[in-house]
Amino acid sequence: MSLLRVEDLSLWFGGVRAVDGVSFAVEKGEVFTIIGPNGAGKTTVINVISRLLYPRAGRIDFDGRDLLAAPAHGVIARGIARTFQNLELFEHATVMQNLLLGRHRHRTTDFVSEMLFLPRVRAAEREHRERVEAVIDFLDLHRHRDSLVAGLPYGVRKIVELGRALASEPRLLLLDEPAAGLNPEETADLAFWIEDMVADLGITILMVEHDLALVNEVSDRVLVMNQGQAIARGAPAEVQRDPKVIEAYLGA
Amino acid sequence: MNGLAVGAIYGLVALGFVLIYKATEVVNFAQGDLLMLGAFIAWTLIVPLGLPYIVAFVLTVAAMAVVGAALDRFVMRPIIGQPHFAGIMLTIGLAFSIRGIASLVWGPQERGLPTPFAQQPRNIGGILVQDATLAIAGVTALLCLLLFFFFRRTRLGIAMQAASQNQLAAYLMAIPVKSVFTLTWAIAAAVAGIAGILIAPLLAVELNLWVIVLKGFAAAVLGGFGSIPGAILGGLLIGVAEQLVGVYEPSAKGITAYVVLLAVLFAFPRGLLGEPLGKRV
Amino acid sequence: MRYVFKTSHDQDIHLLRHNRDWWWYAALAAALAALPLLISPYYVGELAFIFVLAIASVGLMLLTGFTGLISLGHGAFLLIGAYVEAHALGAGIPLPLSLVLAMLAAGAVGVLLGIPALRLTGLYLAIATLAFSEIVEHLFSHWKFLSAGETFLTVPNPRVLGVRFGGGTGYYYLALGLLAGTILVCLNLLRAPTGRAFIALRDSPIAAETLGVALARTKALAFALSAAIGGLAGALYAHKISTLTAESFNVLLSLQLLMMVVVGGLGSIKGAVLGAVFLGLLDPAIARIKDYLPSSIGEQSGLQLALYGLVLVFFVLFEPSGLSGRWSKIKAYFQAFPIYRRATFKRTKAYMTSERMR
Numbered sequence: 001m002s003l004l005r006v007e008d009l010s011l012w013f014g015g016v017r018a019v020d021g022v023s024f025a026v027e028k029g030e031v032f033t034i035i036g037p038n039g040a041g042k043t044t045v046i047n048v049i050s051r052l053l054y055p056r057a058g059r060i061d062f063d064g065r066d067l068l069a070a071p072a073h074g075v076i077a078r079g080i081a082r083t084f085q086n087l088e089l090f091e092h093a094t095v096m097q098n099l100l101l102g103r104h105r106h107r108t109t110d111f112v113s114e115m116l117f118l119p120r121v122r123a124a125e126r127e128h129r130e131r132v133e134a135v136i137d138f139l140d141l142h143r144h145r146d147s148l149v150a151g152l153p154y155g156v157r158k159i160v161e162l163g164r165a166l167a168s169e170p171r172l173l174l175l176d177e178p179a180a181g182l183n184p185e186e187t188a189d190l191a192f193w194i195e196d197m198v199a200d201l202g203i204t205i206l207m208v209e210h211d212l213a214l215v216n217e218v219s220d221r222v223l224v225m226n227q228g229q230a231i232a233r234g235a236p237a238e239v240q241r242d243p244k245v246i247e248a249y250l251g252a
Numbered sequence: 253m254n255g256l257a258v259g260a261i262y263g264l265v266a267l268g269f270v271l272i273y274k275a276t277e278v279v280n281f282a283q284g285d286l287l288m289l290g291a292f293i294a295w296t297l298i299v300p301l302g303l304p305y306i307v308a309f310v311l312t313v314a315a316m317a318v319v320g321a322a323l324d325r326f327v328m329r330p331i332i333g334q335p336h337f338a339g340i341m342l343t344i345g346l347a348f349s350i351r352g353i354a355s356l357v358w359g360p361q362e363r364g365l366p367t368p369f370a371q372q373p374r375n376i377g378g379i380l381v382q383d384a385t386l387a388i389a390g391v392t393a394l395l396c397l398l399l400f401f402f403f404r405r406t407r408l409g410i411a412m413q414a415a416s417q418n419q420l421a422a423y424l425m426a427i428p429v430k431s432v433f434t435l436t437w438a439i440a441a442a443v444a445g446i447a448g449i450l451i452a453p454l455l456a457v458e459l460n461l462w463v464i465v466l467k468g469f470a471a472a473v474l475g476g477f478g479s480i481p482g483a484i485l486g487g488l489l490i491g492v493a494e495q496l497v498g499v500y501e502p503s504a505k506g507i508t509a510y511v512v513l514l515a516v517l518f519a520f521p522r523g524l525l526g527e528p529l530g531k532r533v
Numbered sequence: 534m535r536y537v538f539k540t541s542h543d544q545d546i547h548l549l550r551h552n553r554d555w556w557w558y559a560a561l562a563a564a565l566a567a568l569p570l571l572i573s574p575y576y577v578g579e580l581a582f583i584f585v586l587a588i589a590s591v592g593l594m595l596l597t598g599f600t601g602l603i604s605l606g607h608g609a610f611l612l613i614g615a616y617v618e619a620h621a622l623g624a625g626i627p628l629p630l631s632l633v634l635a636m637l638a639a640g641a642v643g644v645l646l647g648i649p650a651l652r653l654t655g656l657y658l659a660i661a662t663l664a665f666s667e668i669v670e671h672l673f674s675h676w677k678f679l680s681a682g683e684t685f686l687t688v689p690n691p692r693v694l695g696v697r698f699g700g701g702t703g704y705y706y707l708a709l710g711l712l713a714g715t716i717l718v719c720l721n722l723l724r725a726p727t728g729r730a731f732i733a734l735r736d737s738p739i740a741a742e743t744l745g746v747a748l749a750r751t752k753a754l755a756f757a758l759s760a761a762i763g764g765l766a767g768a769l770y771a772h773k774i775s776t777l778t779a780e781s782f783n784v785l786l787s788l789q790l791l792m793m794v795v796v797g798g799l800g801s802i803k804g805a806v807l808g809a810v811f812l813g814l815l816d817p818a819i820a821r822i823k824d825y826l827p828s829s830i831g832e833q834s835g836l837q838l839a840l841y842g843l844v845l846v847f848f849v850l851f852e853p854s855g856l857s858g859r860w861s862k863i864k865a866y867f868q869a870f871p872i873y874r875r876a877t878f879k880r881t882k883a884y885m886t887s888e889r890m891r
Contacts, residue, residue: 050743076745088740092800093732096545100726101733105745107726111754114725115718121725122546129542168744279656330850336655337603338849341795344788345845352839360835466667469660477657507671510664517661518649 001064003028003204004049004172009058011044018044019055020228026172031198031205033215033236036225037249042208043085045225046174049206050082051075062172076105081170083161085177085208091150095160098149099135102167103128135163139193155186162193166201173197175207179214187214194218212240224248257385258454259491260392262509264447265468266475266483267395268440274478275416275436278328278339282347284465286441289350290316290448291457292358295365305368309449313442320441324434332430347462355459365452388450395443396484403480412436470513476526485524548720565709569702577705578773583813584708585769587806588715590793592762594805595719597794599728600755601735602650603659606666607790610639610760612673612782614767619777632711632768639764640757642669647756651749666787674779708769712806715762719802722758731755792841796848798855807856815840 002025011019019041026032034042047053049060051072060067062078070078081102090098106128109121136142139159144152149160158178165173178194179187191214197203209215215222216236224232224239226248232239239245265283272280293315297308327346331338369383403409415422415432422429448461455461471490475482490509498505516523539545549555569577593607614635621631646665650658722728730751733741738748771777789812797808819837826836852859 052739052742072742073745073747076743082743084740088737090733090736090740092736093729097729097732101729101741101744101746104726104730104733107745109726111722111727114727115721117721117725121721122543125546125725126542129545164744279660327846327850334853337597337799338853340603340656340659341791341845342849344791345842345849348788348838348842349846350842352835352837352842355835356839466663470664473657473660503675507668510667513664514661514668517653517657517664521653521657 002026003063004206005059005061006045006049007059007061009045009048009055009060011041011048011053011055017228019048022058022225022228022230024223024230024233026204026206028204029198029202030220031194031207031218032221032223033219034206034208034223034225035210035212035215036231039227040225041228042225043176046082046176046206046208049075050080050174076168076170079171080174081165081168081172082174083158083165083176083178085180087157087161089149089157089161089164092148094146094148095141095144095152095163096132096146098160098164099132099141099167100128102135102164103131105168106131131169132167135167138166138196139163154181155183158182158186166197166203170203172204172206175205175209177208177210179209179211187211190214191217216240254385254454255492255495256488257382257388257491258494259471259488260388260484261447261451261454261487262464262467262471262490263484263487264392264395264443264450265464266471266487267399267480268443268447269468269472270475270477270480270483271399271436271440271443273472274480275412276328276332276339276433277336277416278343279336280440281340281343281465282323282350283440283444283468284462285347285350285354286316286320286444287448287451287464288459288461289319289354290441290445291365291451291461292354292448293445294449294452295363295457296358298366299363305366309446312445312449316445316448317438317442320444321434321438323441324437328433328437329430332433347465351459351462360459362456362458365449365457367452384454391446391450392484395446396481399439399480408435467509470509473513474516474523476523479523479525482523482525546724548724562713566706569705574701577702579813579817581705581708582773583810584705584712585766585773586790586793586813587809588708588712588769589763589766589790590797590805590809591712591715591719591802592759592766593790594794594797594799594802595722595731595762596755596759597791598799598801598804599723599735600731600752601655602752602755603655604662604759604787605659605791606662606664606669606784606787607759607763608782608784608786609666609669610643610763611767611770611786612669612779613639613642614764615771615777615782616673617764618768618771632765635764635768636761637764639767640761643756643758643760643763644753646760647753648749650756651752663784663787666784670779670783673782704769704772711765711769715765716802716806723802727751727754789841792845795845796855798857798859801855801857803860804855804857807860811856815844 004026006025007023009019009022010017022041022045024032034045036042044053048055049067051067051070051074055068062080065078067075067078067080090101093101107124109124114121136145139162141156141159141163144156144160149157152160158181162175162178179190182190194205194207195218198205219236221234222236222239223230224242224245231244231248232242234242265287268283268286269280272278272283290312294308294312297303297311298305303311323346328339328342331342367384369387373380373382375381401409403413411422411427412432412435414425415427415429422432451461451464467490468487471486472483473486474489475484475486490512493512494505494508497508549558568580589607589611592610593604596602596604596607617635617638618631621634622628626634646662650661653661723731730741730746733744733746734748734751734755741751742748767782774781793808793812794805795808796811797804797806816837819840823836848855854861
């Protein structure tokens with residue numbers, strides 16, 4: 001059974017069909033990438049999966065359960081975390097606080113015991129910080145641990161957002177244009193991290209990306225979207241040879 | 253009729269907010285104090301200096317435009333680009349400052365502003381209407397028409413709209429965004445000044461005139477916060493609503509506007525003619 | 534900078550970054566405890582009043598500084614707390630319990646405001662809170678039931694542990710103790726998931742949701758806590774002014790609280806206290822200045838308003854991180870001396886794109 005199954009998804013913004021009858025399935029342990037020209041509806045698909053938007057029609061099953069029944073803040077409890085195209089970091093907090101917020105779904109304490117800072121709150125805090133350390137090690141964020149996010153360079157901020165998503169220990173990670181704005185070195189690091197996440201952490205990845213070199217390097221399967229519709233799918237190399245795809249990118 | 257007149261004033265106050273908000277995304281809490289300042293300036297021109305009403309009217313509007321422009325240029329400009337909260341606190345600070353300085357200059361006593369309008373209402377089609385009400389309605393309508401044409405038809409107006417929607421893009425298109433803001437403040441202050449003069453037949457010229465800012469909020473919210481015609485419409489509706497409530501339950505008249513405001517915000521925050529809010533991620 | 538060499542998570546969890554700071558705070562506590570023995574009762578009362586203001590300020594800071602919800606009508610919660618305290622004491626309920634009741638009442642109303650306010654953002658929420666507080670003030674001055682049939686309500690002056698209350702040293706220590714408790718509770722929240730959820734709500738509600746923060750519940754909680762703290766402050770305030778009218782809790786009070794939060798520095802508990810101290814000292818200072826000015830300028834309420842306005846404008850324009858921010862910068866200067874760079878704290882230029890869709 002596929003980890004994520006999207007069937008006939010449709011979403012309209014007014015008269016614009018942002019997503020039009022899109023179907024695909026993501027298998028456990030694979031890297032599945034959605035590519036396509038701008039405005040194809042790729043980010044919209046991600047936004048629907050993370051339940052920030054409600055579709056007009058269609059079905060999404062995660063791990064056999066209907067995902068559309070979950071509220072926006074319940075998606076992460078199911079095991080799905082995400083990053084954002086334009087970065088949605090907590091600017092006036094430190095990197096550490098951002099990462100700790102990634103642990104929010106694993107919270108075991110209530111606000112009353114937190115107000116009194118009972119011993120079990122302290123123990124829980126230590127536990128959360130231990131887990132976050134693992135993420136910091138993985139992404140090499142040691143230097144920036146206590147820095148305020150607002151002052152950090154763009155590349156580092158992207159990594160922090162990735163770390164925040166990882167801290168929640170997801171099963172499926174949605175990455176929205178993770179390589180956008182990164183230089184070649186940073187993109188190479190990203191490719192390594194994606195491979196490591198799949199191999200070592202057992203995470204399945206669904207990503208939207210424009211950088212075709214990266215797509216070719218890490219993806220197992222690719223879905224091409226154009227103007228809201230899925231026009232091709234398969235292995236990266238064969239999809240890029242498909243005449244419909246070439247036409248979509250170069251324009252008719 | 254009185255409700256409509258008061259409502260038109262509320263609408264003018266709301267209009268000033270909406271202008272500034274549309275352009276700069278700052279809510280100007282000092283709008284009521286600008287109205288008060290306009291009223292005081294007009295009083296000073298008419299009573300101690302003895303100028304004719306029309307002359308005082310024009311001079312007040314001009315003076316208020318200068319004040320508005322100066323406030324933007326020297327106080328509001330430095331915080332361009334900062335989050336909304338800074339703007340709110342700054343305009344609250346301005347509101348206090350204007351009120352405090354006005355109190356020091358003019359003192360706390362109430363004053364009446366003499367107007368050329370007849371005290372006796374005239375009979376129009378069987379309804380008794382005050383001259384003052386006609387003047388308020390007329391000026392408000394004229395102002396709306398002028399602003400409509402300005403924003404829709406002139407280059408400057410369209411440039412102002414552009415600056416309000418995306419500052420960076422407007423800069424890149426060689427629109428002098430900062431000057432646009434200053435102009436917006438000048439217009440909004442002038443509108444406040446006009447409202448301040450027009451309010452004279454209805455209320456005395458005194459320090460507490462600033463409270464009208466709260467009614468202006470209610471009007472702007474009811475009409476839809478980004479909408480200029482909405483502001484006027486909202487004002488009129490609130491003015492009428494207040495008058496009706498005053499008839500049935502006089503003690504509740506004062507909070508009618510606030511109840512309406514909360515009801516609108518909770519039930520349909522877009523207001524009557526407003527725009528959808530949202531953020532693209 | 535003083536560098537902290539970390540060897541355990543506990544150092545991060547701990548309330549203070551440097552152990553040496555304990556000595557400073559202990560010294561401060563000792564000084565404040567000894568003060569009533571050294572200065573005249575008038576000043577003790579004034580200082581107690583500042584503590585009460587600080588409690589309200591901390592409550593508002595939690596809501597506005599940390600959760601990012603702008604409340605222009607916080608005075609309403611103080612109003613509710615004050616009236617409940619007066620009624621409770623009048624009904625014979627002992628003092629500690631009356632304070633709890635005041636907090637619960639204010640907190641409940643806070644939740645009531647928090648729930649519908651969920652869908653409102655920034656500016657709209659601010660305006661809604663303003664309208665709300667106007668309505669509350671109106672209700673309390675017109676509903677006979679709430680004001681017990683009087684135009685003003687007198688606050689009973691009970692004995693606590695054998696000590697007469699109102700305005701004396703008992704009041705001072707109670708206010709100080711409650712302030713310390715409030716600060717501790719808030720600091721605890723802020724180093725735990727709830728506090729982080731508040732900050733997440735402030736900085737990016739969208740991201741917060743995708744991380745599992747239930748926006749509705751969190752906003753309601755922020756309102757409830759902040760309102761309850763305001764209620765506590767209001768209940769204490771009631772004893773200071775001893776006759777209550779709804780007008781004493783009008784918009785001006787709400788805006789004064791907001792000033793404390795801004796002047797102190799948003800996002801800092803220390804700032805809340807500093808802001809309250811600043812404002813608490815400003816009023817008497819204005820009263821003093823008045824005596825030296827010619828009578829035309831010395832007319833007090835205008836002077837007070839003008840100075841408030843100028844202070845607020847000054848801080849927003851020149852000291853956006855408030856007194857606590859300035860304090861941090863001064864400390865950084867001395868610690869980095871002589872290699873301090875002013876550009877350390879310079880912010881980058883920002884362009885704002887509209888949050889509107891059209």
